[in-house]
Amino acid sequence: xxxxxxxxxxxxxxxxxxxxxxxxxxxxxxxxxxxxxxxxxxxxxxxxxxxxxxxxxxxxxxxxxxxxxxxxxxxxxxxxxxxxxxxxxxxxxxxxxxxxxxxxxxxxxxxxxxxxxxxxxxxxxxxxxxxxxxxxxxxxxxxxxxxxxxxxxxxxxxxxxxxxxxxxxxxxxxxxxxxxxxxxxxxxxxxxxxxxxxxxxxxxxxxxxxx
Ligand code: HEC
Numbered sequence: 001x002x003x004x005x006x007x008x009x010x011x012x013x014x015x016x017x018x019x020x021x022x023x024x025x026x027x028x029x030x031x032x033x034x035x036x037x038x039x040x041x042x043x044x045x046x047x048x049x050x051x052x053x054x055x056x057x058x059x060x061x062x063x064x065x066x067x068x069x070x071x072x073x074x075x076x077x078x079x080x081x082x083x084x085x086x087x088x089x090x091x092x093x094x095x096x097x098x099x100x101x102x103x104x105x106x107x108x109x110x111x112x113x114x115x116x117x118x119x120x121x122x123x124x125x126x127x128x129x130x131x132x133x134x135x136x137x138x139x140x141x142x143x144x145x146x147x148x149x150x151x152x153x154x155x156x157x158x159x160x161x162x163x164x165x166x167x168x169x170x171x172x173x174x175x176x177x178x179x180x181x182x183x184x185x186x187x188x189x190x191x192x193x194x195x196x197x198x199x200x201x202x203x204x205x206x207x208x209x210x211x
Pocket of ligand 1: 112114115116117118119129130131133136140141142143144148149150151152153160165169178179180181182183186195
């Protein structure tokens with residue numbers, strides 16, 4: 001086998017591993033709302049029996065770490081307030097009514113860019129990765145026509161009140177263990193209130209905000 005062939009094989013193996021572990025890591029990191037860490041501790045330089053295998057392993061390790069690093073950036077909250085806001089997240093929603101009084105739906109529309117990769121909001125438009133969010137405020141949970149919800153979400157019951165939305169958006173997995181919404185959560189309560197105020201406008205009759 002010449003070098004070129006080896007490179008190709010190594011490349012194929014790497015690509016497969018990255019797909020598997022990279023994807024899994026991303027999902028785990030995002031869902032736990034605890035970015036970074038995973039993947040850095042891999043030992044890179046330990047001598048192994050066959051030098052050829054060792055080289056490959058080392059290359060894989062390095063590459064995996066690099067990818068994890070990138071993903072950590074993606075998953076990390078932009079404002080860096082994750083830790084500060086982590087405590088109130090547990091009972092999320094209790095302060096949302098007060099926050100909504102000062103909320104700004106226009107800002108929320110901007111913040112919705114975080115959701116756009118998975119959600120459409122236009123009335124009647126087919127759902128994408130996540131359900132269409134037109135009219136989601138006060139809608140029964142799991143009620144977007146034709147969307148295949150997780151069992152966990154379907155079993156949750158009730159409606160998407162401001163409080164429930166807030167609890168969910170702060171910590172999706174914390175509010176519905178087993179939800180398939182892979183999103184770390186909004187860590188800034190004011191931003192979250194803006195976002196919910198925006199969601200409230202997405203209806204034939206917008207849901208009035210608390211005054
Ligand atoms: C990576 C994709 C993804 C992102 C990003 C995402 N969501 Fe979701 N969302 C989903 C999926 C998938 C579901 C369905 C969850 C289930 O069935 O457990 C969902 C469900 C929901 C629901 C429940 C709707 C219903 O009909 O019951 C709401 C509300 C929601 N998302 C709001 C948001 C908001 C607001 C954002 C941005 C802050 C956001 N999501 C970001 C994928 C995503």
